[in-house]
Amino acid sequence: MDSFGGMVTYASHASPSERTVAVLAGGLSHERDVSIRSGRRLAAALRETGLVVEEWDADAALVGRLTEHRPDAVVVALHGGAGENGAVQSVLEMLDVPFVGSDSRACRRAWDKPTAKATLAAAGLATPDWVALPQAIFRELGAKPVLDALVARLGLPLVLKPDQGGSALGVHVVRELPELSAAMVGCLAYSDSVLAERYVTGVEVAVTVIDTDHGPQPLPAVEIEAESGFYDFAARYTAGFARFHCPARLEPMVAKSVAELATRAHSMLGMRDVSRTDAVVTPDGTVQFLEINVSPGLTETSLLPMAADEYGSTMGTVFRDLIERAITRG
Amino acid sequence: MNTPGGEPAVTSRGGRSLDRHLARYAQRTVGMTASEIRALFAVASRPEVVSLAGGMPHLAALPLDSLAAGVGEMIASDGLTALQYGSAQGAPQLREQICEVMALEGVRAHADDVVVTVGSQMALDMVTRIFCDPGDVVLAEAPSYVGALGTFTAYQADVVHVEMDDDGLVPAALREALAALAARGRRAKFLYTIPNFHNPAGVTLAVQRRAEILEICAAADLLVVEDNPYGLLGFDGQIYPALRSVESDNVVYLGSFSKTFAPGLRVGWALAPHAVREKLVLAAESATLCPPAFTQAVVSRYLAEHDWKGQIKAYREAYRDRRDATISALEQYLPDGCRWTHPDGGFYVWVTVPEGLDTKAMLPRAVTARVAYVPGTAFYADSFGSRQLRLSFCYPTPERIREGVRRLAEVLAGELDLLRTFGSVHERQLSGPQSPSPDTA
Numbered sequence: 001m002d003s004f005g006g007m008v009t010y011a012s013h014a015s016p017s018e019r020t021v022a023v024l025a026g027g028l029s030h031e032r033d034v035s036i037r038s039g040r041r042l043a044a045a046l047r048e049t050g051l052v053v054e055e056w057d058a059d060a061a062l063v064g065r066l067t068e069h070r071p072d073a074v075v076v077a078l079h080g081g082a083g084e085n086g087a088v089q090s091v092l093e094m095l096d097v098p099f100v101g102s103d104s105r106a107c108r109r110a111w112d113k114p115t116a117k118a119t120l121a122a123a124g125l126a127t128p129d130w131v132a133l134p135q136a137i138f139r140e141l142g143a144k145p146v147l148d149a150l151v152a153r154l155g156l157p158l159v160l161k162p163d164q165g166g167s168a169l170g171v172h173v174v175r176e177l178p179e180l181s182a183a184m185v186g187c188l189a190y191s192d193s194v195l196a197e198r199y200v201t202g203v204e205v206a207v208t209v210i211d212t213d214h215g216p217q218p219l220p221a222v223e224i225e226a227e228s229g230f231y232d233f234a235a236r237y238t239a240g241f242a243r244f245h246c247p248a249r250l251e252p253m254v255a256k257s258v259a260e261l262a263t264r265a266h267s268m269l270g271m272r273d274v275s276r277t278d279a280v281v282t283p284d285g286t287v288q289f290l291e292i293n294v295s296p297g298l299t300e301t302s303l304l305p306m307a308a309d310e311y312g313s314t315m316g317t318v319f320r321d322l323i324e325r326a327i328t329r330g
Numbered sequence: 331m332n333t334p335g336g337e338p339a340v341t342s343r344g345g346r347s348l349d350r351h352l353a354r355y356a357q358r359t360v361g362m363t364a365s366e367i368r369a370l371f372a373v374a375s376r377p378e379v380v381s382l383a384g385g386m387p388h389l390a391a392l393p394l395d396s397l398a399a400g401v402g403e404m405i406a407s408d409g410l411t412a413l414q415y416g417s418a419q420g421a422p423q424l425r426e427q428i429c430e431v432m433a434l435e436g437v438r439a440h441a442d443d444v445v446v447t448v449g450s451q452m453a454l455d456m457v458t459r460i461f462c463d464p465g466d467v468v469l470a471e472a473p474s475y476v477g478a479l480g481t482f483t484a485y486q487a488d489v490v491h492v493e494m495d496d497d498g499l500v501p502a503a504l505r506e507a508l509a510a511l512a513a514r515g516r517r518a519k520f521l522y523t524i525p526n527f528h529n530p531a532g533v534t535l536a537v538q539r540r541a542e543i544l545e546i547c548a549a550a551d552l553l554v555v556e557d558n559p560y561g562l563l564g565f566d567g568q569i570y571p572a573l574r575s576v577e578s579d580n581v582v583y584l585g586s587f588s589k590t591f592a593p594g595l596r597v598g599w600a601l602a603p604h605a606v607r608e609k610l611v612l613a614a615e616s617a618t619l620c621p622p623a624f625t626q627a628v629v630s631r632y633l634a635e636h637d638w639k640g641q642i643k644a645y646r647e648a649y650r651d652r653r654d655a656t657i658s659a660l661e662q663y664l665p666d667g668c669r670w671t672h673p674d675g676g677f678y679v680w681v682t683v684p685e686g687l688d689t690k691a692m693l694p695r696a697v698t699a700r701v702a703y704v705p706g707t708a709f710y711a712d713s714f715g716s717r718q719l720r721l722s723f724c725y726p727t728p729e730r731i732r733e734g735v736r737r738l739a740e741v742l743a744g745e746l747d748l749l750r751t752f753g754s755v756h757e758r759q760l761s762g763p764q765s766p767s768p769d770t771a
Contacts, residue, residue, distance in 0.1 A: 028379075030694055033372035059376065135748070143752045169366060170694065181752045182691075188748065189694040225345060237364035240349030301348050 019051050021323055022071040024088065026057035029080030030190060031167050034237065038298035039077040041305075045316030046075075051323070058088055066095055073326045074099040075319060076295055079166055084294045085111045098326040100319065102294055106270035110292045113163050113195045116269060120289055123268050125261060127289040128200045128280075129154060132163060134193040138184075147180055150196055157199040160184060162191030166293060168232045173199060197290075202282040204231060205248045206303045207262035208296060210318055211273050211325065216266050218259040219307035223248035239301050246310045250281060257287045265292050273322045276304060357464075358486050367705065370693055374702040380734030382721040383702040385529065385677050387589055388652075391644050396636070404631050416623035418615035420446025420599070424630040428599050431633070432585065435561050436575030439601050445610045446621045450559060450586040450598030455481050456613045457520075457555055457582055457600065462487040467518040469507060471499055473680070473709030473718070475529045475557065478522055482711070489711035490518065496671070498535030499523055501542045508550050520553035520582075526570050527560040527676025530709050530720035534674065537570060544577045552580075559586040559598075562642050564675035565650035579603050587629055589677070590642050595625040649677065655728035656721060659735035665742055670721075677724040680706075682717055683742060686749045689719040692741060701737035 023046070025039020026032055043053045056065055058078055066074070074097050082088050086107035092099045102110065110116050114132035121127050131150055138146055151158070157175040160183050170190030172183035187194050204226075208219040223245035226235040235241040250258060262277035269275075269292060276296035280288050296304045298315060305315040374381040404412060419425070425441035432439055447453040454477070462468065464486035470478065472491030482489050490511065493503035504521070511518055523543075525535035535543070547554050556573045564570070574583040586598040600610055614621070632638060656679050660670050667684030681703075683689060690705035706718025721738075723731055 026376075028373060028376055028700075030370060030373070030697060032376075033369040036372065057376075135751075138751045139747065167369075185688075185748050185752055186691050189691055223345075233366045233369070234363045237369075240347050240352035241363065243345035243347055245345045306346075 019072045019323065019327070020054065020069075021046060021051050022054045022056050022066070022069070022074045023077050024056055024058050024062070024074060024083065025077045026059070027078045027081060027083045027088075028058075029078070029083065030165065030169050031080035034167050034297060034299060035077060035079040035083065037300070038079065038295075038302070041300065042075065042077050042298045042315065042319060045314065046319060046323075049316045049320040051320065058083060063091065063095070066092075066097055072098070073323045075323065076101045077298060079295055079297065080164075080169075084166070085164065096330075098330055100273050100322045100326045102270065102272045102275070106272060107294050110269045110271060110275070110294050111164055113161060113291050114193075116265075116292055117195075117289070120265055120268060123264070125264060125268075125289050126286055128159075128198040130195055130197045132193060132195055135188050136192075143181065143184075147184070151177065151180070154196060154198045159197045159199050160187040161195045161197065161291075162187055163193040163195045164191050167236060167297070171232065173230060200280050200282060200288050202280040202288070203248065203250070204278070204280050205250075205258055206276055206278050206307075207258055208274065208276045208304045208307045209262050209266040209271070210322065212321075216263050216271075218262050219304075220247040220310040221250065221255060221258050221262075222246045222303045222306050222310075223250075224303075236297075237299065237301055242301075244303070244306060246306050248281075251285070254281055254285050254287070257285075261287045261289060265289055273325065274304075274318075358484050361483060367690065367693060367708075370697050371702060373697050379697070379700045379702055380726055380730050380737060381702045382723065382726065382731070382734050382738070383704050384725065385722045386725040387593060387677075388645065388648050388724055389592060391648050392592065392641070393636070397632070400631055400635060401628055404627055408627060412624045412627035414623055416620045416626065418620045419611050420444065420621055421623065421626045421630060424597075424626050424633075425599075427630060427633045428585065428601075431562075431590075432572070432574075432583070432601065435558070435569055435572040437572050437583065437601070438575070439578075443601055443604060443607050445600045445602065445607055445614060446626060447598045447600060447614060448618060448621055449588060449593070449596040450557065450584040450600075451477055451481070452596075452614070452617070452621075453584045453598055453600035453610075454478055454522075454555075454557065455484075456610050456617070457584075457602075458482060458485045458487065460606070460609045460613050461519045461553070467511060467516055469504070469518045469521040469552070470711075471523060471528065471531070473530055473706065473715055474522065474711075475524060476704070476708045478557065479709070479711050482522075487519070491710060491712060491714070492521075494528070494531055494533060496533055497539060498525060498528065498533050499539070499543060501539055501546060504543065504546050508546070508552070518550075518552055520555050521547055522555045522557065523573070524557045524560075525573060526558055527563060527673055528678070529560070529676065530678050530704070530706075531680045532671040532673035532676060532678045533680075534570060540571065540573055541576060544573060544580070548577070548580055554581045555584065556581050557584045559584075559589050560676035562590055563646055563649060563677075565646055565653060566674065567643070567646065568674070574601060582606060590645065591629065591632060591638070595628060597621070597625050597629045646675075649675075649724060651728055652723040652726070652731055653679070655731045656723040656735065659732040663736050663739035665739065665746060668742070677722050679721045679723065681719050681721060683719065684746065684749075685717065686753055687742070687745050688716045690716060692745045695744060696738065696741045699737045699741050701734045701741065703738065 023039045023043045025035045043055050046053045086104035089104035117127050160172045162170040170187045174180050174183045204224045205221045207221045209216050225243040265277045266275045276293040278290040308315045308318050425444040428444050429439045458481050462485045466487050468482050468487045471494050492507045493500045574581045583601040670681045690707050704720040706715030
């Protein structure tokens with residue numbers, strides 16, 4: 001690596017076994033705790049593959065660390081906020097640091113849930129009907145007429161999600177009208193805008209897609225059965241609060257449709273290296289896109305490691321290969 | 331995916347559970363789940379966030395160089411004892427010194443009745459262990475220390491809260507609670523109380539009430555567990571007489587060096603009537619064999635060779651400055667309709683926000699605004715406290731406190747805006763009923 005005019009140019013000559021990789025985890029988002037767990041687990045998995053791994057927070061020291069220590073590649077294990085909305089990726093691009101994951105523009109498209117849904121719906125993918133509502137509109141037009149119109153459009157139950165964010169933080173399933181107002185306020189605590197979505201019942205699945213030399217490769221779908229019926233934060237991060245079927249118990253044709261949906265979402269949104277699409281298979285066999293994750297969870301209870309195992313690989317191997325791809329493309 | 335045991339944990343319903351031991355857990359683990367609120371606090375450790383949440387003492391006030399030298403000398407001279415197993419009851423010399431500390435609060439005690447524990451939290455755990463069966467009732471102030479509530483829950487005790495006001499526990503409310511229990515054919519095992527500079531409420535039990543509370547408990551044959559970690563941290567140097575100083579046979583006193591010295595040492599104690607002490611020693615022995623000899627030796631040497639009373643004075647002055655900064659900022663920034671307690675010691679201010687706001691629901695917004703607090707519901711076993719929050723002023727500098735309160739005020743303004751927008755639409759279902767609380771508006 002050479003330094004020229006203050007800008008570091010990355011062109012690693014280290015052999016794969018000598019690679020130094022920085023895993024970014026932590027950050028300042030609501031998902032800091034989850035990210036730290038993801039980063040720690042990923043770092044351990046990568047060390048098992050022989051890589052030299054540093055674990056760095058995304059803080060005021062990050063740019064200095066990147067320029068001073070010059071890792072061969074960075075893996076972004078940040079969840080939420082700057083780690084997924086393209087901000088950190090923009091900095092990595094400016095510094096010309098190879099990194100695993102989608103570029104900043106794709107992050108911005110995918111991270112904003114209404115934007116991702118609109119992009120995919122326009123391309124013909126099925127997704128539950130939705131409405132995006134910023135907080136300001138309730139103030140300007142009055143909450144009651146807007147909420148009434150929302151219920152008239154989507155019916156009940158409906159799902160409220162912060163328009164940006166993960167780990168089901170701030171997500172509410174509203175079954176009765178009197179719950180709607182409080183749920184909206186609770187959701188707005190996480191973001192200034194809400195994605196309201198028609199509630200769709202069915203089999204909940206998550207499909208990880210990884211880029212390979214042969215194109216995007218969907219890993220086996222993971223089927224989720226939350227004990228409470230709702231795959232909320234507690235169910236996601238308390239071992240035993242959900243049951244998983246991997247591969248998902250789907251008819252072959254439906255399983256194929258699920259894999260196709262995830263692969264198309266990955267490609268259409270310009271995802272790079274890795275993504276995880278969450279979807280629901282309705283009783284009539286339709287596969288509905290729910291959301292796509294720029295930086296899938298890598299914790300002990302996350303879905304990507306499960307899918308990698310079923311694929312006959314490991315999380316460490318998957319990411320080691322993605323690191324090589326990132327270094328090769330520079 | 332394989333579990334750590336090697337084989338997938340295939341459940342009887344099919345599919346994989348990530349916890350193959352799920353069916354084996356005791357009933358008391360039911361509440362031990364991942365929590366959104368706990369996860370949000372991870373951000374509080376970042377320097378960008380003003381954390382008014384945790385009760386971390388201001389350790390920068392400690393003479394670290396001098397302490398380091400003392401610890402080094404201690405290892406050189408007494409290392410074979412300090413690094414060895416010790417007595418389950420704790421080191422005799424330290425127990426003597428603890429009696430000298432308690433004497434400042436009027437407690438006359440014999441070192442034989444002191445049990446050294448791994449922080450007073452362990453003492454609380456031991457007390458609950460020896461007294462409470464599942465379903466037993468514990469009386470506690472409303473609100474009460476979150477760590478105590480966690481312990482009571484772990485032992486499957488039912489907590490009944492008793493009202494406080496600006497003068498601490500309300501005697502009439504205690505009588506009513508006892509009568510209500512009796513009417514239901516139930517009886518409390520003990521009253522858990524923090525009489526001085528209460529966590530989280532910041533209030534102190536009025537001296538004139540102390541005898542009355544003890545009389546009520548004696549008449550009801552109710553044991554008193556007096557938790558007093560902040561008793562020597564009165565900002566004007568005032569030291570209130572411990573309940574244990576008035577009544578020795580019916581009070582278990584819990585003390586700690588976490589606030590007067592350093593919490594990392596994890597040295598606390600229980601002072602108990604002789605028969606109770608025997609049980610506590612046996613319970614402690616089964617839990618830890620013995621408290622760490624090393625940290626006991628550090629504390630003992632500190633008490634013997636340092637000006638520990640001067641150190642407490644330094645702490646008091648630092649905390650008084652922080653309390654002043656907190657109150658001043660609250661007065662300057664918080665919107666109408668908020669009120670708060672005025673602590674004259676300890677670490678905490680208890681804030682009540684305007685009706686309709688929910689401090690737990692607004693915590694994510696506060697974290698986004700880079701300020702952290704503890705929602706009031708954490709301090710109740712019965713979902714009260716949604717209008718309250720606890721601010722800890724012990725750790726940040728006065729300047730940071732002011733900035734934190736300013737940010738909190740902005741968050742509250744945003745919440746009030748939301749309330750105006752949504753409040754009149756439907757009957758908003760808040761997370762719990764509104765709580766009675768200390769009120770010094």
